[in-house]
Amino acid sequence: xxxxxxxxxxxxxxxxxxxxxxxxxxxxxxxxxxxxxxxxxxxxxxxxxxxxxxxxxxxxxxxxxxxxxxxxxxxxxxxxxxxxxxxxxxxxxxxxxxxxxxxxxxxxxxxxxxxxxxxxxxxxxxxxxxxxxxxxxxxxxxxxxxxxxxxxxxxxxxxxxxxxxxxxxxxxxxxxxxxxxxxxxxxxxxxxxxxxxxxxxxxxxxxxxxxxxxxxxxxxxxxxxxxxxxxxxxxxxxxxxxxxxxxxxxxxxxxxxxxxxxxxxxxxxxxxxxxxxxxxxxxxxxxxxxxxxxxxxxxxxxxxxxxxxxxxxxxxxxxxxxxxxxxxxxxxxxxxxxxxxxxxxxxxxxxxxxxxxxxxxxxxxxxxxxxxxxxxxxxxxxxxxxxxxxxxxxxxxxxxxxxxxxxxxxxxxxxxxxx
Amino acid sequence: xxxxxxxxxxxxxxxxxxxxxxxxxxxxxxxxxxxxxxxxxxxxxxxxxxxxxxxxxxxxxxxxxxxxxxxxxxxxxxxxxxxxxxxxxxxxxxxxxxxxxxxxxxxxxxxxxxxxxxxxxxxxxxxxxxxxxxxxxxxxxxxxxxxxxxxxxxxxxxxxxxxxx
Numbered sequence: 001x002x003x004x005x006x007x008x009x010x011x012x013x014x015x016x017x018x019x020x021x022x023x024x025x026x027x028x029x030x031x032x033x034x035x036x037x038x039x040x041x042x043x044x045x046x047x048x049x050x051x052x053x054x055x056x057x058x059x060x061x062x063x064x065x066x067x068x069x070x071x072x073x074x075x076x077x078x079x080x081x082x083x084x085x086x087x088x089x090x091x092x093x094x095x096x097x098x099x100x101x102x103x104x105x106x107x108x109x110x111x112x113x114x115x116x117x118x119x120x121x122x123x124x125x126x127x128x129x130x131x132x133x134x135x136x137x138x139x140x141x142x143x144x145x146x147x148x149x150x151x152x153x154x155x156x157x158x159x160x161x162x163x164x165x166x167x168x169x170x171x172x173x174x175x176x177x178x179x180x181x182x183x184x185x186x187x188x189x190x191x192x193x194x195x196x197x198x199x200x201x202x203x204x205x206x207x208x209x210x211x212x213x214x215x216x217x218x219x220x221x222x223x224x225x226x227x228x229x230x231x232x233x234x235x236x237x238x239x240x241x242x243x244x245x246x247x248x249x250x251x252x253x254x255x256x257x258x259x260x261x262x263x264x265x266x267x268x269x270x271x272x273x274x275x276x277x278x279x280x281x282x283x284x285x286x287x288x289x290x291x292x293x294x295x296x297x298x299x300x301x302x303x304x305x306x307x308x309x310x311x312x313x314x315x316x317x318x319x320x321x322x323x324x325x326x327x328x329x330x331x332x333x334x335x336x337x338x339x340x341x342x343x344x345x346x347x348x349x350x351x352x353x354x355x356x357x358x359x360x361x362x363x364x365x366x367x368x369x370x371x372x373x374x375x376x377x378x379x380x381x382x383x384x385x386x387x388x389x390x391x392x393x394x395x396x397x398x399x400x401x402x403x404x405x406x407x408x409x410x411x412x413x414x415x416x417x418x419x
Numbered sequence: 420x421x422x423x424x425x426x427x428x429x430x431x432x433x434x435x436x437x438x439x440x441x442x443x444x445x446x447x448x449x450x451x452x453x454x455x456x457x458x459x460x461x462x463x464x465x466x467x468x469x470x471x472x473x474x475x476x477x478x479x480x481x482x483x484x485x486x487x488x489x490x491x492x493x494x495x496x497x498x499x500x501x502x503x504x505x506x507x508x509x510x511x512x513x514x515x516x517x518x519x520x521x522x523x524x525x526x527x528x529x530x531x532x533x534x535x536x537x538x539x540x541x542x543x544x545x546x547x548x549x550x551x552x553x554x555x556x557x558x559x560x561x562x563x564x565x566x567x568x569x570x571x572x573x574x575x576x577x578x579x580x581x582x583x584x
Contacts, residue, residue, distance in 0.1 A: 015568075022561075024561075035443050035444075035446065035486075036446075036485065036487070038446055038447055039446045039447065039487055039488070042447055043474055043574055046574045046578075047574055047577055047578060047581075048578065049581075064443075065444070070444065071441045072444040072445070073444055076444065076446070120485055120487075121484075121485055122483065122484050122485040122509055124485075134487040136509050137485060137509065137512065138487035138511065138512060138513035138516060138574050139487040139513075140487060140516035140517055140572065140574060141512060141513070141516055143574065144573055144574075147577065148577075152563075186479060186482060187429055187431070187478055187479035187482065187505060187507070190479065190505060190506075190507060190508060191508050217509075220479065220482060220507055220508065222508060239455065253569060261446075275431060279520070362435075362440040362484075363439065363440045363441055364434075364441050364443065364444070364534050368437045381433075381435065381483060381484075382437040383436065383483060384433075384435070384436055384460075385435055385436060385439050386435045386440070387460040388441075390439075390459050395559055
């Protein structure tokens with residue numbers, strides 16, 4: 001069996017499962033955030049069981065509307081705080097205590113190799129970076145999990161992505177995953193698992209692996225996953241004392257197909273409007289002027305992302321007429337960035353730094369675009385209206401591309417900024 | 420049997436156009452969400468859907484976010500059923516869970532025009548285009564999904580199951 005099959009087999013009490021089989025699996029960790037939690041609770045109440053199945057396995061993280069930007073948002077927060085208190089859910093990360101859910105969940109030790117994680121957010125697939133089976137579900141599915149701790153899954157067939165080669169300077173795991181989605185396309189992995197492997201993946205940091213698994217859902221995938229190794233175990237063990245059993249794919253595991261990618265000659269990649277699979281090498285996109293540069297989100301708001309941006313912005317200025325919004329993904333990252341003086345570089349460059357939150361990525365809160373405006377963003381979606389006006393355009397690129405573009409005012413190859 | 424006029428859409432209709440993020444704070448009020456359904460693609464959608472319609476789309480309908488507000492908005496706007504070449508998986512589950520039937524129906528985007536009168540037999544997986552006098556075969560739903568839909572969604576289904584245990 002491959003790693004995804006092994007985890008689903010273990011979670012459903014079976015010794016073996018095969019693609020297409022429907023299993024009822026026990027959930028190890030169930031996460032909701034401030035925007036999807038309220039509907040989950042509303043549906044949970046209808047089931048009428050009173051108490052949640054396990055208050056220790058539920059995690060609530062506020063990130064989408066942080067801090068509350070309207071009375072309605074504040075009401076949703078209040079509603080969730082009351083629920084957490086009522087059910088004695090202590091894994092609750094309120095404003096100022098956490099940050100973006102997909103960063104906070106592993107940071108606080110809730111993601112462990114070999115476990116089954118569900119979250120009411122499509123980018124829950126991020127946690128496959130730790131060798132867990134992690135997938136996004138809706139509010140009603142989650143209300144059933146809150147009540148019973150179980151959920152049905154169709155065991156997916158898996159696609160293996162084998163990555164080789166050495167990255168050029170300023171070419172990043174984000175460029176790699178954009179390149180992969182350009183190949184697999186937006187629906188190329190629908191209902192399927194995506195397993196990233198190969199020597200290059202082994203050399204990618206935890207931050208970079210999270211970026212890769214985060215975008216699995218943009219290919220329709222049920223999960224993205226990377227087998228745990230020394231780096232994974234070191235990270236997880238520094239975050240939790242809870243025991244876990246890592247699993248890996250067997251040498252004779254089966255896959256629907258294998259996609260090979262060599263990063264050696266890879267340029268920075270950009271996903272053009274308005275589909276994440278509309279990917280081009282940066283040399284082919286021509287002259288695109290930008291109004292906003294956004295660095296942040298569950299895809300690319302991590303320390304490594306802030307560091308590479310600081311390297312590019314050091315001693316430079318964000319171009320007049322361009323605004324740069326930088327949002328660290330968590331309080332922990334915020335603190336570390338502060339210690340490393342990264343904010344000094346950003347502020348000197350004329351960028352603004354906000355508190356950890358989802359921000360412009362979903363067009364509710366902070367950094368919304370006007371009609372006709374263009375944003376280069378390190379986030380994961382460029383759909384029509386995603387960041388505000390349906391007449392605005394969003395281009396997706398790496399943190400390095402975002403920083404380089406902020407300086408020149410047009411989408412720019414970060415390799416051209418090399419000192 | 421479900422019947423209604425077809426409203427047509429293309430490939431990769433994402434949840435951000437089905438219900439834009441800025442309306443998600445209306446999450447607990449599906450009728451309010453419904454006023455903004457499909458706003459990103461057709462500002463007059465809510466008006467057109469009133470009284471009941473069947474959506475017909477190409478591939479990967481409902482891709483993107485896990486927001487269950489997407490099927491809720493469609494259902495409360497008057498959508499009785501969605502037929503597409505294929506669906507994104509979270510949307511597929513969400514729609515089923517709230518009692519909005521969705522069927523994968525190969526060829527539907529070519530054999531149906533906007534405004535055609537459709538009749539859908541969920542159990543048989545049969546889609547009849549009365550305006551064109553043709554019948555299409557959709558992928559049949561597994562029995563446990565039909566049961567969830569029969570019960571009106573996952574919550575009612577779960578309640579019934581818990582009672583019988």
